Amino acid sequence: MSGTREEERRKLADIINHWNANRLDLFEISQPTEDLEFHGVMRFYFQDRMAGNFATKCIRVSSTATTQDVIETLAEKFRPDMRMLSSPKYSLYEVHVSGEERKLDLDEKPLVVQLNWNKDDREGRFVLKNENDIVPKKVQSNGPEKQEKEGVIQNFKRTLSKKEKKKEKKREKEAFARIPDGDELSLSREDGENSRLAAEVYKDMPETSFTRTISNPEVVMKRRRQQKLEKRMQEFRSSDGRPDSGGTLRIYADSLKPNIPYKTILLSTTDMADFAVEEALEKYGLEKENPRDYCIARVVLPPGSQQSDDKAGKETILDDTECPLQIFRDWPSDKGGLVFQLKKRPPDYVPKKGRKPEDRASRGKSLDGVLPPEKMPYLVELSPGRGNHYAYYAYRPHEDGSDSRDKPKLYRLQQSITEVGSDAVDEGSIQLFGPGILPHHCDLMQSDGLVTVAPASYNAETFVDGQRVSDPAVLRSGATLQFGAAHVFKFVDPSQDHGMAKRGVDGGPMVKGRNKSGNIPETTFDLHGDIHSGTALPTSKSSGKLDMERAGNPSERGLVKPMVRAEQEGRSQDSLSPELTLPASIEFRENSEDAFLSAIINYTNSSTVHFKLSPTYVLYMTCRYVLSSHYRPDLSPSERTHKVIAIVNKMVSMMEGVIQETAEGDQKQKNIAGALAFWMANASELLNFIKQDRDLSRITLDAQDVQAHLVQLAFKYLVHCLQSDLNNYMPAFLEDPDEQNPQRPKIDDVLHTLTGAMSLLRRCRVNAALTIQLFSQLFHFINMWLFNKLVTEPDSGLCSHYWGAILRQQLSHIEAWAEKQGLELAADCHLSRIVQATTLLTMDKYSMQDVPNINNTCFKLNSLQLHALMANYHCAPDEPYIPPELIDHVVAVAENTADELARSDGREVQLEEDPDLQLPFLLPEDGYSCDVVRNIPNGFQEFLDPLCQRNFCRLIPHPRSPGTWTVYFEGAECDNHFSADSADLPMRKEPEVVTVTLKKHNGMGLSIVAAKGAGQDKLGIYIKSVVKGGAADMDGRLAAGDQLLSVDGRSLVGLSQERAAELMTRTGSVVTLEVAKQGAIYHGLATLLNQPSPMMQRAADRGRDKGKLRPKSEGGTRAAPIKTKKMSGGPAARTTTTSRTVPPPGEPPGCVCGCV
Structure with a gap:
């Protein structure tokens, strides 16, 4: 290769590396060959007017492929011609979110065009279009008929009424009138067609992690x-x-x-x-x-x-x-x-x-002496959801050209009566549409400084502060007002609102009433009292944010101003974006605060709660409510800070009391364990909310310390409770199989106890790291109980080959159970001494040649323990005695190894196992429910209903919330991960099934996970990640979230992870996979793709670094045990590595993960 050619290749490689660094792995471009050829995956869209939507496909493209080549491939992939009567003529367009669009020449190289986006980190799309669908340029129709022909899904539109057609025509005229004149801004009809295509594709398939190429x-x-x-x-x-x-x-x-x-x-x-x-x-x-x-x-x-x-x-x-x-x-x-x-x-x-002197006498009042518009009471919309507001159906652009859809509205009330209803078309009335809205719904009457709401009939659903009213009711400033099922407003009266009275009017424009055509007045206000007619409301007065920026005096600066920062971040989003708030908020009456908290904490029956973490979520929402200005707006920042601290301290104190009372109660053992697991889960989850919340974390440090102690206290009580339950069945290990006694406990009773404990922890959604630590304690208890029996009861005859074999057989049942639960490493670590003791009892120990083998096998046992086991050994009649010199040699080696290691860890060398596991308690750092719970959890409403019926509190859903409970967390990002809503992204009801033929190297390079999705009755095998540099990564057609349906014709549906891994590793050098693209998202398992694998390894490792170091001789109890199996088949034996962990909250039981 010449120097010039090599230089070109190097420059091209740099450009490709820059592309790969900023783009998703799916769209990674290969390194250029000597001929400067490279390959990459491209996503193409097809404007399918027959189906009424945009279809999308990803194909692998070469840099040498021309537009004509790509069009031919896409035509075959999309196969739209089978549904068309005419001969299609296809073109490929490059479009961008800004509205730019360009038709690619037939000899252009699409992959090269895409790579050129690298220059300014642009994002774009390639759209395949049938030119026969384009309306001829000579057609001049501006009416609704043109829209009927050109819309993407117009075939499915209902027939418009005369009124709707009139509004549609008026909207189009206004839109056309807004196009400025002049050479610079003139638009050709062809440009209009182009920008329409860009708008359609981005409207039909918005930018998401599913459709974009940029990774960050x-x-x-x-x-x-x-x-x-x-x-x-x-x-x-x-x-x-x-x-x-x-x-x-x-x-x-x-x-x-x-x-x-x-x-x-x-x-x-x-x-x-x-x-x-x-x-x-x-x-x-x-x-x-x-x-x-x-x-x-x-x-x-x-x-x-x-x-x-x-x-x-x-x-x-x-x-x-x-x-x-x-x-x-x-x-x-x-x-x-x-x-x-x-x-x-x-x-x-x-x-x-050209300015003239102002008439100062006219400022602040109108000519007739009545209150100026900015002093009039008004309603501000709280729930501007799509499709339930008049502005959605009868959209009209504002006079300044801005879009009013989905933005909160403000309605100024009239001096006398303001009519509300679906037929309210008079000037100054409020016209609403939606469920429960009557033609004449109610009247808002203003008289003598008071505003009352009067329902027009008994059937007119009207609610004031959550309570339905049928008679006229007086409104106070700040009250919430609901009409029908969906329209919620906040009532504000500036004459009552001292905060508003302090702010001077900035001389803004006066409010305009309805124009002659009967359009609804859309008026905007700001926190200074400025009025803007015909513009969207810049911020909602009741968005749950605390406005302390101007409320306090200078001496209060530096105090916590929690919601201001949240508001700043929320307002930086586009107004059409979801509001950055919790999925719901809660409000409680101040005079019933203690009764409310007591009902949540002291009087909750853990066995009847469906969503076990309901107390945590109620308490967290309560904290956020006290932080907001909705709770006692008159509080200064310092007073609000003290109030937040006081209520958190009260929560922690009550929780401490209920945990202590549960542990000391005289309930049945089973009920005590259930209540302790319930409160341990809630205490740890609430602690995580408080620690992660950017506003609460700084002011509740003392409460966090107490709460952390409560989690550990509940953990200790629960361990003692389960150990006590387990102790009843420990004699099952010492059952002689030759003596059948139905009255004695069986090993199945032990396994049933362990299974019950695991089911309890999962049911209570206990953090996976706490689950692992708890079972480590139970395994240690089994180890301690059996081992001490061996070494402290020499006359029992247990130190023999016979009983060693029986105990080893019984322990194998425990190990098998632990392996099924993903706890094999914890069991292996904490059962190690009793296992090694049984191994010593059953192995050869009759000559000096056995000394090295004994010391290598029983390395966990110290010198005292080895001496006791061998000195008390009972030989069978036909079994030789253990030579005393062998015992001396084994003990001497142990003194220099196991004893020294124990002393270096600060532990005494003793005969018996310590009843307490000498490991620090570690609070998990991740794996909490808030990472996976979306929207209002099932069962939460039922938990809160009794309190709402007793008027202790009320729940206010936020339908425009992104649905996550971490919006107020430090460094929270709501849009950069999979969400449960991602299931709505695909256009089909079922995932696309494709066949992939893969050439393997040493392995496929896939990390797989077995899980059961929503609505499925069998386990599925899903790709959790694609290993970098592996065969699947090099091929580029498989991605995280794909479901593997079959391998070489053998179905994987319903198989366990181990069986699926075995089938996949027994394939030849070429394997054929049947794949359901992004099946995990379709089946509601998107959160699986976010879980680190193994999940708890990171939490355990990080927590151990902060806490007490584990003794060297104990080894590491990691959350995800790893086992390696040798598989035969193919040209050479292959290895599969599987790792499993206790399913985290929200993840299906039995979920495992592995690499093939």
């Missing part, structure tokens, strides 16, 4: 920001060479994003205000807004005041030609603080040159 969008965005920063800094240096020609400037946006303190933008001293507006809008996530509708205002604060103070400063709007950074640098500090606010440009704003 956050890293890519960070790199883009860094590149932009470097470019701007270079501009500053190159403009005039001075280092101070540019810098950063804080831009506040209290009226737009009240819970984001500020954003920092990069400006030069010559950048004007209009440029600063564009930069600030982008920073606040408002880049789609029209910059001409916004402005930068200069606010002068009194000396010594802060931006968060309630003191109003003098405000001046900057002209577009003024330079904010230069103004900031030239500002003298003795004139006060200077800040810059991003805000809506007032409609009556006139530049300084």
